[in-house]
Amino acid sequence: MQKSLxxxxxxxxxxxxxxxxxxxxxxxxxNNKYITGSFNSVSINDDSTSLAINPGGIGIKREGELFFSNxxxxxxxxxxIFASFSNFNIGYQxxxxxxxxxxLRKYIFGTAFPIIQGISTGxxxxxxxxxxxxxxxxxxxxxxxxxxxxxxxSIGFVLRNINTPIIDKTIINRTYALGLGFRPFxxxxxxxxxxxxxxxxxxxxKVFTNLGFESEFIDGIVLKxxxxxxxxxxxxxFNTELSLNFPYISVGYGRTLDKRTKDAFQFKITLNQNRSIxxxxxxxxxxxxxxxxIKSTKENRINIFGTQKRDxxxxxxxxxxxxxxxxxxxxxxxxxxxxxxxxxxxxELKDKIIDFKKSGKKVVSFIKNIDLKQLYLASVSDYxxxxxxxxxxxxxxxxxxxYFKNLFDKLGIIVEFESVGKYKSAIEPYIMKRASxxxxxxxxxxxxDLYEEIINQISESKSIDKxxxxxxxxxxxxxxxxxxxxxxxxxxxxxxxxxxxxxxxLNNVRGKYPLVDISKINYKQYNWKDENIIAIVNASGLISExxxxxxxxxxxxxxxxxxxARILNILRKNQDVKAVILRIDSGGGSSLAxxxxxxxIELFKQENEKKPIIISMGDIAASxxxxxxxxxxxxxxxxxxxxxxxxxxxxxxxxxxxLEKIGITTDSFKINDNxxxxxxxxxxxxxxxxxxxxxxxxxxxxxxxxxxxxRNIPIEKxxxxxxxxIYSGKKAKEINLIDEIGGITKAIDLAKNLSNIKGxxxxxxxxxxxxxxxxxxxxxxxxxxPIRLFNMINNSSFLSIIPYWNIYLEK
Numbered sequence: 001m002q003k004s005l006x007x008x009x010x011x012x013x014x015x016x017x018x019x020x021x022x023x024x025x026x027x028x029x030x031n032n033k034y035i036t037g038s039f040n041s042v043s044i045n046d047d048s049t050s051l052a053i054n055p056g057g058i059g060i061k062r063e064g065e066l067f068f069s070n071x072x073x074x075x076x077x078x079x080x081i082f083a084s085f086s087n088f089n090i091g092y093q094x095x096x097x098x099x100x101x102x103x104l105r106k107y108i109f110g111t112a113f114p115i116i117q118g119i120s121t122g123x124x125x126x127x128x129x130x131x132x133x134x135x136x137x138x139x140x141x142x143x144x145x146x147x148x149x150x151x152x153x154s155i156g157f158v159l160r161n162i163n164t165p166i167i168d169k170t171i172i173n174r175t176y177a178l179g180l181g182f183r184p185f186x187x188x189x190x191x192x193x194x195x196x197x198x199x200x201x202x203x204x205x206k207v208f209t210n211l212g213f214e215s216e217f218i219d220g221i222v223l224k225x226x227x228x229x230x231x232x233x234x235x236x237x238f239n240t241e242l243s244l245n246f247p248y249i250s251v252g253y254g255r256t257l258d259k260r261t262k263d264a265f266q267f268k269i270t271l272n273q274n275r276s277i278x279x280x281x282x283x284x285x286x287x288x289x290x291x292x293x294i295k296s297t298k299e300n301r302i303n304i305f306g307t308q309k310r311d312x313x314x315x316x317x318x319x320x321x322x323x324x325x326x327x328x329x330x331x332x333x334x335x336x337x338x339x340x341x342x343x344x345x346x347x348e349l350k351d352k353i354i355d356f357k358k359s360g361k362k363v364v365s366f367i368k369n370i371d372l373k374q375l376y377l378a379s380v381s382d383y384x385x386x387x388x389x390x391x392x393x394x395x396x397x398x399x400x401x402x403y404f405k406n407l408f409d410k411l412g413i414i415v416e417f418e419s420v421g422k423y424k425s426a427i428e429p430y431i432m433k434r435a436s437x438x439x440x441x442x443x444x445x446x447x448x449d450l451y452e453e454i455i456n457q458i459s460e461s462k463s464i465d466k467x468x469x470x471x472x473x474x475x476x477x478x479x480x481x482x483x484x485x486x487x488x489x490x491x492x493x494x495x496x497x498x499x500x501x502x503x504x505x506l507n508n509v510r511g512k513y514p515l516v517d518i519s520k521i522n523y524k525q526y527n528w529k530d531e532n533i534i535a536i537v538n539a540s541g542l543i544s545e546x547x548x549x550x551x552x553x554x555x556x557x558x559x560x561x562x563x564x565a566r567i568l569n570i571l572r573k574n575q576d577v578k579a580v581i582l583r584i585d586s587g588g589g590s591s592l593a594x595x596x597x598x599x600x601i602e603l604f605k606q607e608n609e610k611k612p613i614i615i616s617m618g619d620i621a622a623s624x625x626x627x628x629x630x631x632x633x634x635x636x637x638x639x640x641x642x643x644x645x646x647x648x649x650x651x652x653x654x655x656x657x658x659l660e661k662i663g664i665t666t667d668s669f670k671i672n673d674n675x676x677x678x679x680x681x682x683x684x685x686x687x688x689x690x691x692x693x694x695x696x697x698x699x700x701x702x703x704x705x706x707x708x709x710x711r712n713i714p715i716e717k718x719x720x721x722x723x724x725x726i727y728s729g730k731k732a733k734e735i736n737l738i739d740e741i742g743g744i745t746k747a748i749d750l751a752k753n754l755s756n757i758k759g760x761x762x763x764x765x766x767x768x769x770x771x772x773x774x775x776x777x778x779x780x781x782x783x784x785x786p787i788r789l790f791n792m793i794n795n796s797s798f799l800s801i802i803p804y805w806n807i808y809l810e811k
Contacts, residue, residue: 072262117533126140252265288332291337332361336368342619345618368387397447584618594627646721
């Protein structure tokens with residue numbers, strides 16, 4: 001590596017004396033003398049310099065960056081400063097000519113947004129003024145388009161000086177620039193461009209054509225070259241530029257020899273980590289802090305400052321993947337900080353950590369007060385450190401239900417529900433004093449499956465006999481740090497401020513082993529287009545008719561049937577989307593709403609056989625949520641996912657006796673006898689109860705038929721395993737309610753295989769922002785509109801997949 005770098009530097013500095021290295025291309029003419037640059041391809045540039053080169057490039061990468069360069073011509077001194085954040089760029093340029101041209105300053109502002117996936121349009125506004133005492137000023141507008149239909153082809157077009165500004169009584173004509181960029185075999189280390197520019201009104205013989213390249217064959221060493229010439233080859237130049245990239249900093253130098261000699265220096269700071277020339281392998285540990293309740297679905301959760309909250313399982317799985325693929329990271333530290341997520345979430349994290357360890361990197365856990373669910377996750381670590389005053393609660397697993405019948409009887413609240421399925425127990429807390437034998441049976445069986453999964457994992461990971469572990473749980477349900485170490489459940493007792501020294505000792509390194517917050521590291525994206533997209537549609541909460549929303553006060557999600565169905569319909573037709581994953585975390589809801597979504601999935605399969613739709617179940621996919629799932633190409637669940645509950649209940653709660661007790665009377669006004677049948681101010685009549693029960697039975701029969709058809713199971717068998725009973729994912733696999741055990745990571749792998757995706761692909765959680773739009777359209781008073789809309793606009797990748805104007809403006 002060092003030898004290759006040495007020869008490359010010698011070659012470059014010898015060659016630069018006969019080469020041209022331009023750093024920026026300006027749109028203004030000075031006495032018809034045109035300023036050209038080296039990294040000026042309108043089809044290649046997508047960093048902060050695209051503000052001056054092609055405003056369409058602003059909307060492609062949207063990476064935070066600060067760029068500075070100085071160019072010293074034989075007759076001009078030029079300074080360039082550009083800053084970019086998301087879809088917005090600002091810039092400053094200063095021109096100090098050595099001849100009689102006035103010195104100028106130029107302030108530039110620009111923005112861009114995608115039209116569809118891979119096509120971005122942008123516009124920039126420039127305010128130009130003299131920097132001497134003449135106080136002259138003018139303005140200019142540029143329009144740019146950058147299209148990347150594939151990962152190997154890029155097309156750029158720019159129209160400069162749209163308004164034909166005037167400088168010193170001279171009209172600056174419009175300039176048209178067209179560029180083509182190529183990446184052989186979609187290789188992101190070599191880009192070739194062919195650009196041409198024409199100034200309106202000029203002779204065709206003065207059209208400049210540029211042929212250039214940009215290469216990074218060695219990490220962090222970027223070499224650029226360009227040949228510029230007119231059609232008659234009477235005015236041409238060849239120039240190069242060399243840049244050295246470090247993780248967040250880039251420095252470059254170039255030199256020009258032609259009619260106007262130029263030296264150029266550039267300096268760039270970026271928020272996204274580059275490929276670097278100097279990278280110390282395995283030099284850091286990544287810290288992943290597990291705290292609170294991690295959601296199993298990706299949601300649009302924004303805090304008061306307008307930043308996206310990282311509280312979904314997807315964020316943590318992404319962090320583990322980043323640590324796995326980063327050469328600087330030798331392992332991760334899992335810091336358990338008041339962590340209380342579900343067992344299904346822990347199962348997915350556990351599987352991801354096991355996969356991470358296959359890379360040869362280490363996992364260390366730091367625990368304080370944890371229970372069996374957290375120990376289940378921590379046990380897969382290579383090394384566990386425990387706080388001296390920490391405790392492990394080994395009391396087992398279980399839960400307690402509240403039953404309200406006695407209270408309701410005293411208050412005069414009457415619960416009138418009809419259920420189908422002997423295990424359908426959702427209404428039992430309101431009509432019974434304790435659990436039915438069927439509910440007790442299904443809950444105990446479910447808990448046994450969960451407990452077995454926990455015990456097997458801890459026993460295998462910590463090499464503790466199952467019988468000994470069971471005895472420990474039943475007899476000594478709380479253990480302190482010393483006992484935990486004696487039992488070899490943990491490996492060391494220490495404070496967290498010693499963790500870096502512990503890591504150094506474990507890795508035989510002197511001094512402290514540095515920790516980095518992996519969640520704050522963003523890596524530079526080098527590909528031109530995400531040709532292969534796997535779209536994840538998140539369905540979390542209560543299933544209801546209409547549009548998805550979220551209660552502003554409680555934070556409860558509503559899965560809107562119209563929202564989800566519309567998303568699936570658009571994704572079905574989008575050619576860039578190769579597969580769809582419906583991620584479900586719901587206990588059910590409206591049967592009609594569930595059937596609307598289910599029908600859309602059925603159509604998805606019928607009309608697009610090459611595009612798979614996969615169901616991935618999170619914490620729970622029961623009742624209406626299972627109804628949604630039955631027509632997926634594949635259904636996946638974790639071993640600990642609550643699955644099934646194929647049953648129906650319907651009815652109402654009546655308050656007429658309560659009103660009587662507190663002295664309130666009612667009187668009804670109606671034309672038909674049943675006009676107030678669903679009123680909470682009176683009870684059902686006997687004939688009404690029969691009709692309600694028959695309706696529930698009809699829906700239940702339809703439910704059974706849906707499952708039988710979708711899962712290819714005889715309806716008699718479906719009826720046997722249905723009855724409103726819940727199952728663990730493990731049991732659901734045995735009775736063919738799901739196809740495979742696995743979480744979202746396995747669902748992504750399966751989607752990739754079923755859609756025959758070769759090479760790179762991109763994951764988009766598409767309806768996180770969709771919920772923001774739904775809230776804005778339907779519940780504007782319950783939405784923090786400025787913040788949520790800014791977040792939506794910022795995530796322009798979402799807008800390019802599902803253009804929101806095509807969905808809601810037709811409402």
